[in-house]
Amino acid sequence: MAQSVFTIFGGTGDLTFRKLLPAFYNMCIANDPQFKCQLIIIGRRSYSNEQYCAIAKNWVKKFARLPYTEENFTKFTQKISYYQMDFTDLNAYTALNDYYSTNNLAEHIFYFAVAPRFFNIIAEGLTKVCLACKGKVILEKPFGENLDSAKLLNKNLEKFFSPENIFRIDHYLGKEMVRNIQTLRFSNPIFSNLWNSRYIESVQISAPEDMGIESRGGYYDASGALRDMVQNHLFQILSIVAMEWPEQFSSTAMHDAQIRILRAMRPVKNIREALVLGQYKGYHQENLVKPNSTTETYAALRVFIDNERWWGTPFYIRTGKKLNRREIKIAIVFRPSFLEKAPQNILIIKVQPSEGVYLQFNMKKPGDTEEITQAKMDFCQTSYVNRLNTPEAYERLIKACIDDNKSWFSQWDQIELSWNFIDKLHELYKWENLPVFKYDANSTGPEQADELLQQSGHNWID
Numbered sequence: 262m263a264q265s266v267f268t269i270f271g272g273t274g275d276l277t278f279r280k281l282l283p284a285f286y287n288m289c290i291a292n293d294p295q296f297k298c299q300l301i302i303i304g305r306r307s308y309s310n311e312q313y314c315a316i317a318k319n320w321v322k323k324f325a326r327l328p329y330t331e332e333n334f335t336k337f338t339q340k341i342s343y344y345q346m347d348f349t350d351l352n353a354y355t356a357l358n359d360y361y362s363t364n365n366l367a368e369h370i371f372y373f374a375v376a377p378r379f380f381n382i383i384a385e386g387l388t389k390v391c392l393a394c395k396g397k398v399i400l401e402k403p404f405g406e407n408l409d410s411a412k413l414l415n416k417n418l419e420k421f422f423s424p425e426n427i428f429r430i431d432h433y434l435g436k437e438m439v440r441n442i443q444t445l446r447f448s449n450p451i452f453s454n455l456w457n458s459r460y461i462e463s464v465q466i467s468a469p470e471d472m473g474i475e476s477r478g479g480y481y482d483a484s485g486a487l488r489d490m491v492q493n494h495l496f497q498i499l500s501i502v503a504m505e506w507p508e509q510f511s512s513t514a515m516h517d518a519q520i521r522i523l524r525a526m527r528p529v530k531n532i533r534e535a536l537v538l539g540q541y542k543g544y545h546q547e548n549l550v551k552p553n554s555t556t557e558t559y560a561a562l563r564v565f566i567d568n569e570r571w572w573g574t575p576f577y578i579r580t581g582k583k584l585n586r587r588e589i590k591i592a593i594v595f596r597p598s599f600l601e602k603a604p605q606n607i608l609i610i611k612v613q614p615s616e617g618v619y620l621q622f623n624m625k626k627p628g629d630t631e632e633i634t635q636a637k638m639d640f641c642q643t644s645y646v647n648r649l650n651t652p653e654a655y656e657r658l659i660k661a662c663i664d665d666n667k668s669w670f671s672q673w674d675q676i677e678l679s680w681n682f683i684d685k686l687h688e689l690y691k692w693e694n695l696p697v698f699k700y701d702a703n704s705t706g707p708e709q710a711d712e713l714l715q716q717s718g719h720n721w722i723d
């Protein structure tokens with residue numbers, strides 16, 4: 262197999278250090294003869310290769326799935342070339358093209374690991390790179406900053422890259438337990454028969470993070486939690502949890518099933534009952550954040566899906582920065598039993614940090630009593646040994662791109678529908694002049710997010 266040349270724009274950014282380099286390290290040292298790559302890292306800072314690799318080393322040590330060894334890291338650094346350039350300078354691309362020719366680099370995969378406002382300019386610059394239009398491009402989420410910019414971006418990118426070479430990545434679609442949702446749902450009649458509003462009271466998708474925005478103020482302050490997490494990752498999860506049986510596990514069938522859910526999302530009328538935004542205290546002191554910024558670092562929302570299966574069952578979504586924990590989980594809360602004292606059954610799909618499934622049901626307390634107690638069955642599929650063998654999301658998706666497999670990449674119509682929904686939420690929130698509530702770092706977020714559920718007699722499952 263030919264060697265793929267990955268050019269990573271945004272090579273000094275958080276995504277590259279935290280996720281991409283550790284993923285490439287894993288793939289490079291995994292001894293897969295099929296995997297051959299070269300990494301051209303684009304950054305505007307003045308680093309030698311050695312300096313760049315010395316910084317990368319600490320990130321790889323901390324985040325790579327496979328064990329760090331000096332020998333392996335040295336092997337990995339042989340694949341890395343740091344290339345200094347300001348990617349907004351259109352003249353700089355001629356020199357980049359010369360660099361590719363001198364070093365005989367073809368089979369390009371361009372990775373746009375940058376804020377979406379830079380996608381256009383990089384694509385324009387690449388028109389000066391002879392082989393670029395034959396290459397593939399991986400675009401990070403969010404694709405655009407709103408519906409209008411996403412449409413324009415789509416049009417412009419398709420002028421340059423052919424549609425089959427455009428890979429819109431959403432790394433949540435590479436996560437093991439997100440991939441598992443459909444198997445869990447459809448291959449288990451004990452779940453599939455109950456997977457509807459008759460039996461399910463609410464669905465809760467939670468993705469709290471303990472980190473703040475770290476060094477990403479430049480990107481994050483223009484984005485916020487709804488654009489950064491909900492429009493893409495969490496709506497993808499919602500549509501997989503809610504979709505109908507896709508008839509086959511083919512990518513087109515699944516994509517169509519997801520699209521039907523996004524179309525059925527009920528437009529919000531009363532924003533006060535649907536959305537709570539928050540911002541952690543101290544956010545204004547973060548680097549590159551505008552003074553008085555009202556960007557939300559927390560979002561909680563309630564969504565309804567207007568179809569027969571989900572009529573009347575709310576889907577709650579919450580995510581935020583600087584909260585008291587980092588996890589992703591999907592809680593399916595079943596309707597109460599006719600026995601008043603029996604707590605509700607709950608099924609939790611644990612996506613991270615541990616992967617597994619948790620089921621809560623009722624038993625008789627042992628002994629001479631009729632009291633009810635909860636049985637908590639916790640299946641954990643992450644053990645240390647297993648983790649070493651589970652390809653991480655980015656590894657999977659990067660390999661899929663090399664193989665031209667688009668099954669688990671976002672499609673344009675999904676992006677369009679979810680932007681449409683998110684834009685309206687933003688507009689309504691602004692129109693009603695609703696506050697962005699302050700919350701303490703290390704907390705569960707603003708208390709107004711609890712009230713969002715309490716209005717329907719529900720509570721977040723923690």
Ligand SMILES: NC(=O)C1=CN([C@@H]2O[C@H](COP(=O)(O)OP(=O)(O)OC[C@H]3O[C@@H](n4cnc5c(N)ncnc54)[C@H](OP(=O)(O)O)[C@@H]3O)[C@@H](O)[C@H]2O)C=CC1
Binds near residue numbers: 277306347376401
């Ligand atoms: N961080 C994460 O965990 C994830 C991020 N993403 C997505 O990845 C994208 C980037 O995010 P993230 O890495 O966090 O953002 P950062 O702000 O950390 O990184 C942005 C990068 O762009 C570079 N850059 C900006 N302007 C220029 C320029 N003119 N010339 C050259 N380089 C430039 C920055 O360089 P410099 O260092 O010099 O400022 C930096 O390397 C976003 O779309 C985000 O949604 C997706 C999944 C996960």
Ligand SMILES: O=C1O[C@H](COP(=O)(O)O)[C@@H](O)[C@H](O)[C@H]1O
Binds near residue numbers: 432470489490
């Ligand atoms: O896309 C993004 O994802 C990360 C969270 O990813 P995870 O795999 O660690 O759950 C988030 O921190 C970042 O803000 C966002 O851009």
